[in-house]
Amino acid sequence: MDAELPYSLSNVADLPGHEDRAWNVAWNPVKPILASCSADKNVRIYAYTEDLRFKHLDSIPTGHAKTVRSVAWAPSGQTLATASFDANIGVWEKESEVDEAGIDQGEWECISTLEGHETECKSVAYSCNGTYLASCSRDKTVWIWEVLPDAEFETVSVLMEHSQDVKCVAWHPTEEILASASYDDTIKLYIEDPSDDWFCFTTLSGHSSTVWSIAWSPVGGYLASGSDDKTVRIWRRIAEHKWECVLVLTGHDRSVYSVSWGPGKDDKRKGKEGEHLGWLATTGGDGKVMIWEVEEPTVKEGETPSMSKPPDHRLVACLNAAHDVHDVNSVVWCPRKGYEDLLATTGDDGHTKVWKIAPSA
Amino acid sequence: MSTRGEIFNPNPVVFSTAKSAGRRSDLSPHSLWINDDSGSDSEVEDKIEPIDQDEVFDLIRSIYDPEHPNTLEELRVVSSPQIAIGSNHVKVEFTPTVPHCGMSTLIGLCIRVRLLRSLPERYKVDIYVKPGSHQSEHAVNKQLNDKERVAAALENPVLLDTVEQCLSNVRGNNPLAP
Numbered sequence: 087m088d089a090e091l092p093y094s095l096s097n098v099a100d101l102p103g104h105e106d107r108a109w110n111v112a113w114n115p116v117k118p119i120l121a122s123c124s125a126d127k128n129v130r131i132y133a134y135t136e137d138l139r140f141k142h143l144d145s146i147p148t149g150h151a152k153t154v155r156s157v158a159w160a161p162s163g164q165t166l167a168t169a170s171f172d173a174n175i176g177v178w179e180k181e182s183e184v185d186e187a188g189i190d191q192g193e194w195e196c197i198s199t200l201e202g203h204e205t206e207c208k209s210v211a212y213s214c215n216g217t218y219l220a221s222c223s224r225d226k227t228v229w230i231w232e233v234l235p236d237a238e239f240e241t242v243s244v245l246m247e248h249s250q251d252v253k254c255v256a257w258h259p260t261e262e263i264l265a266s267a268s269y270d271d272t273i274k275l276y277i278e279d280p281s282d283d284w285f286c287f288t289t290l291s292g293h294s295s296t297v298w299s300i301a302w303s304p305v306g307g308y309l310a311s312g313s314d315d316k317t318v319r320i321w322r323r324i325a326e327h328k329w330e331c332v333l334v335l336t337g338h339d340r341s342v343y344s345v346s347w348g349p350g351k352d353d354k355r356k357g358k359e360g361e362h363l364g365w366l367a368t369t370g371g372d373g374k375v376m377i378w379e380v381e382e383p384t385v386k387e388g389e390t391p392s393m394s395k396p397p398d399h400r401l402v403a404c405l406n407a408a409h410d411v412h413d414v415n416s417v418v419w420c421p422r423k424g425y426e427d428l429l430a431t432t433g434d435d436g437h438t439k440v441w442k443i444a445p446s447a
Numbered sequence: 448m449s450t451r452g453e454i455f456n457p458n459p460v461v462f463s464t465a466k467s468a469g470r471r472s473d474l475s476p477h478s479l480w481i482n483d484d485s486g487s488d489s490e491v492e493d494k495i496e497p498i499d500q501d502e503v504f505d506l507i508r509s510i511y512d513p514e515h516p517n518t519l520e521e522l523r524v525v526s527s528p529q530i531a532i533g534s535n536h537v538k539v540e541f542t543p544t545v546p547h548c549g550m551s552t553l554i555g556l557c558i559r560v561r562l563l564r565s566l567p568e569r570y571k572v573d574i575y576v577k578p579g580s581h582q583s584e585h586a587v588n589k590q591l592n593d594k595e596r597v598a599a600a601l602e603n604p605v606l607l608d609t610v611e612q613c614l615s616n617v618r619g620n621n622p623l624a625p
Contacts, residue, residue, distance in 0.1 A: 107598075125598065152602045155595075171599050206599045224599070251596070269593070296593065314593070340571065341594075371571065371594075411535070411569035413594070 116163030222252035312342030340371030348419030409433030
């Protein structure tokens with residue numbers, strides 16, 4: 087850790103258990119649990135208390151024939167989706183069966199298997215209202231499924247806009263806009279037209295290699311992307327359907343595998359000039375976790391606000407070797423109120439680790 | 448993957464091999480670099496002995512070409528000067544025998560798997576075709592260095608089996624020869 091930076095990341099939990107690399111981790115948006123998934127084909131669920139004690143709660147032997155690459159919780163917190171290299175998506179719910187001791191004895195059950203992709207499924211994500219589930223694959227497509235009652239899913243769109251493997255999908259936090267990131271080095275954004283057909287309304291180019299991960303800013307209006315080209319780009323919405331790259335962050339020595347944008351948690355920031363856009367966490371093959379504070383550009387007296395000024399940004403924390411010598415594959419801020427300073431990571435060592443960001447001593 | 452009967456380079460040039468430097472040449476495919484039983488011993492040992500390019504070459508020289516009963520060393524696909532090594536990083540450049548070689552991705556994958564199984568965990572490995580040696584150089588390099596694509600490829604049982612055969616060090620055991 088760099089002692090000169092204003093914040094530090096301290097380890098809160100180290101959760102081993104996967105027998106092979108862990109690819110992805112996701113915090114339940116409502117309940118105090120989180121899920122990790124792995125090449126060992128399992129999902130591990132961990133529970134935590136308010137005083138941040140973490141323990142392993144459940145293992146789901148998913149029955150996927152290959153690696154489970156990605157997990158995503160529905161906004162209700164009731165449902166979990168898994169994306170696998172076997173090309174399928176699993177949808178899981180747990181029946182609550184709380185016994186006399188207050189312990190939930192329910193089992194995780196697969197309530198639906200979504201088939202359609204022709205090759206490995208890489209990512210899955212629920213829209214902000216839980217209405218849609220998006221998935222993507224090496225088959226170059228992005229699928230949008232409508233989530234219906236009684237574990238029914240209807241394919242609403244199969245989008246074939248990318249020219250290569252699609253690595254990641256992410257929904258806007260408040261609007262129904264979908265982003266996809268691809269091996270073709272671009273990001274595409276999709277919305278519904280007036281006749282409810284989904285289409286790609288813009289392509290964001292600029293990265294010089296595969297885009298591995300995308301994350302929307304919590305306040306909307308910005309998108310961050312991490313790429314094989316070792317950079318993180320910030321894109322700003324300059325018109326309803328127009329986005330442009332306003333910042334390129336360097337610092338990683340190898341591919342950036344994951345980015346996550348959280349609202350940040352810091353009372354000191356109140357009253358500061360410039361709208362605080364939160365904290366962007368980035369990580370990848372160099373094993374580092376970097377935290378960037380991003381703000382709307384400050385406008386000096388006498389200056390007109392210029393839409394083309396990049397956001398103010400600074401590196402506020404940097405953690406080396408988060409998973410020792412291993413690649414870190416995923417970093418995610420906790421979405422729950424009161425826990426905005428918690429971060430989870432998973433890596434090639436099969437561990438899930440939880441970190442807390444705090445001002446440096 | 449090549450179809451039956453179509454060999455990309457029917458007449459490869461075969462070179463004589465240099466004598467092995469006497470290092471461990473009998474590694475089984477799944478062994479760690481240091482042939483000790485306990486993981487902790489190997490950690491101590493590899494802190495003492497940094498690995499050099501000749502040792503990396505020793506690991507990959509006897510990988511079999513998928514199409515011919517010759518090793519990558521014999522076909523000059525790999526050579527010691529084409530390996531760069533830092534304290535935590537290895538870069539291997541390999542030269543396909545012909546510019547349109549469709550086996551290049553497979554050869555690169557074999558090199559990667561051999562090194563993955565043999566080098567200490569701290570090593571990041573980058574594998575590239577020698578610049579100018581392949582007509583789809585960028586595409587081949589991109590696939591070989593995409594961790595997710597490599598992982599998914601190795602979950603394909605047919606492909607994994609082909610890789611294992613190239614790595615099995617048995618002369619004459621050629622998976623794709625007619």
